[in-house]
Amino acid sequence: MNPLSQLPSVDRLLSDPAVVSLTELHGRAVVTQLVRAAVADAREAARAGLPLPDAASLIATVGAGATALATPKLRPVFNLTGTVLHTNLGRAPLPEEAIAAMAAAARSPCALEYDIETGGRGDRDDIVNELLCELTGAEAATVVNNNAAAVFLLLNTLALKKEVVVSRGELIEIGGAFRVPDIMKRAGAKLVEVGTTNRTHLKDFSEATTPRTAMLMKIHASNYAIQGFTHAVPEDELAALAHEQGLPFVIDLGSGTLTDLERWGLPHEPTPRENIAAGADLVSFSGDKLLGGPQAGLLVGSKDLIARIKKNPLKRALRVGKITLAALEAVLRLYRDPDRLNERLTALQQLTRPEFQMQAAAERLLPALQNALDSLPVNVEIVPLLSQIGSGSLPVDRLPSSGFAIRPQGKKSGVLNRIEAALRGLPRPVIGRIDNGALLLDLRCLAAAEEAEFAANLAGFLCS
Numbered sequence: 001m002n003p004l005s006q007l008p009s010v011d012r013l014l015s016d017p018a019v020v021s022l023t024e025l026h027g028r029a030v031v032t033q034l035v036r037a038a039v040a041d042a043r044e045a046a047r048a049g050l051p052l053p054d055a056a057s058l059i060a061t062v063g064a065g066a067t068a069l070a071t072p073k074l075r076p077v078f079n080l081t082g083t084v085l086h087t088n089l090g091r092a093p094l095p096e097e098a099i100a101a102m103a104a105a106a107r108s109p110c111a112l113e114y115d116i117e118t119g120g121r122g123d124r125d126d127i128v129n130e131l132l133c134e135l136t137g138a139e140a141a142t143v144v145n146n147n148a149a150a151v152f153l154l155l156n157t158l159a160l161k162k163e164v165v166v167s168r169g170e171l172i173e174i175g176g177a178f179r180v181p182d183i184m185k186r187a188g189a190k191l192v193e194v195g196t197t198n199r200t201h202l203k204d205f206s207e208a209t210t211p212r213t214a215m216l217m218k219i220h221a222s223n224y225a226i227q228g229f230t231h232a233v234p235e236d237e238l239a240a241l242a243h244e245q246g247l248p249f250v251i252d253l254g255s256g257t258l259t260d261l262e263r264w265g266l267p268h269e270p271t272p273r274e275n276i277a278a279g280a281d282l283v284s285f286s287g288d289k290l291l292g293g294p295q296a297g298l299l300v301g302s303k304d305l306i307a308r309i310k311k312n313p314l315k316r317a318l319r320v321g322k323i324t325l326a327a328l329e330a331v332l333r334l335y336r337d338p339d340r341l342n343e344r345l346t347a348l349q350q351l352t353r354p355e356f357q358m359q360a361a362a363e364r365l366l367p368a369l370q371n372a373l374d375s376l377p378v379n380v381e382i383v384p385l386l387s388q389i390g391s392g393s394l395p396v397d398r399l400p401s402s403g404f405a406i407r408p409q410g411k412k413s414g415v416l417n418r419i420e421a422a423l424r425g426l427p428r429p430v431i432g433r434i435d436n437g438a439l440l441l442d443l444r445c446l447a448a449a450e451e452a453e454f455a456a457n458l459a460g461f462l463c464s
């Protein structure tokens with residue numbers, strides 16, 4: 001007898017009660033396709049001499065396939081990397097106020113570009129213009145997709161076919177593809193580098209300005225530090241020089257917080273308000289770095305320059321949608337009450353969390369982790385750790401934290417990579433970091449309210 005005749009038919013499998021309930025969950029089209037694929041694979045394998053799977057194992061394959069298809073690609077993870085504003089993990093987690101505002105804007109029509117008072121057409125930037133001006137001291141503001149877009153748009157508007165003077169020490173690359181010289185070129189501006197890597201003086205700038213100069217520009221050294229024998233020209237001196245020559249002085253600030261971080265015991269990070277007060281005519285910064293909001297690029301500055309930028313047809317191509325504006329407005333509102341900002345703004349709350357809280361969490365969660373790693377040749381201990389802010393904010397500063405170090409017993413270092421992969425394979429992936437022979441799990445970004453979920457998630461841990 002042909003062994004393939006033992007293989008259950010597609011129709012028989014589809015009428016199996018277990019498959020019927022999969023169909024109710026995932027839909028007929030998806031399940032039928034998975035059943036056909038499972039039967040075809042089994043037939044292929046049998047032809048190659050492998051044993052035929054029984055109906056139960058075919059159904060298990062279909063169930064696993066359906067679950068995999070139903071799992072979103074963009075899914076929540078536990079960020080235990082120790083980097084709070086982790087670009088690859090979505091940067092700032094949003095506060096509940098912003099989440100509620102996004103849901104409301106997504107659900108219903110909203111006054112995105114509609115003036116409720118007059119019934120006429122409105123401007124989407126007006127949703128946050130007033131707040132941004134109030135919080136930065138600028139005259140006007142506009143919002144685009146991210147800070148890279150903001151820099152691109154300002155260069156393309158103000159410096160097309162003209163020269164932009166920048167210190168050599170500031171020609172930065174931000175992780176991935178954002179390099180200042182490349183953005184300049186694409187925006188149609190000509191970069192004029194002045195000074196040296198470590199030292200730039202006012203006269204370097206004044207000697208470089210010509211009738212073709214469009215602006216003097218400062219780019220904040222957000223992801224590196226130059227130390228030792230260094231000199232950068234203070235912002236107010238650059239502003240004065242630019243204004244003497246009738247030029248704008250523009251700052252790409254990168255990460256822009258709108259509050260004084262020192263008040264929370266964090267190192268000082270320059271703010272757009274300080275830039276504007278020092279005489280900058282235009283400042284660009286990100287919405288999802290230290291500001292703690294959604295991905296966006298914010299431009300604040302003089303009425304005249306912002307108006308020119310908004311008239312550039314590329315503004316339309318780079319603008320943000322209603323969901324971003326809803327979140328941004330809600331986050332900016334929180335800054336009106338700076339006293340409670342560290343309780344209400346999730347990113348700041350995580351950045352200012354005292355070490356003892358992470359240590360207490362580690363003590364509560366140690367049994368669950370030990371239980372998961374029980375059969376593996378590793379030791380787990382609670383250790384002090386140093387978190388970083390991330391996303392190019394305050395690159396050299398570290399925040400005292402606490403968490404777990406998992407170390408192999410003996411010389412079996414391969415086991416750490418297997419555990420790291422198994423943690424990533426959990427229903428809610430756990431992302432740690434391997435450093436110096438240990439797998440480290442920093443608990444700073446695990447909220448107290450998520451601890452039960454974290455422990456339950458670990459129950460699914462499977463490491464071969």
Ligand SMILES: *Cc1c(COP(=O)(O)O)cnc(C)c1O
Nearest residue numbers: 146147148222253254255286392
């Ligand atoms: C992060 C950063 C950018 C890019 O901002 P995105 O919001 O990632 O587009 C540009 N310039 C500086 C100085 C930065 O730190």
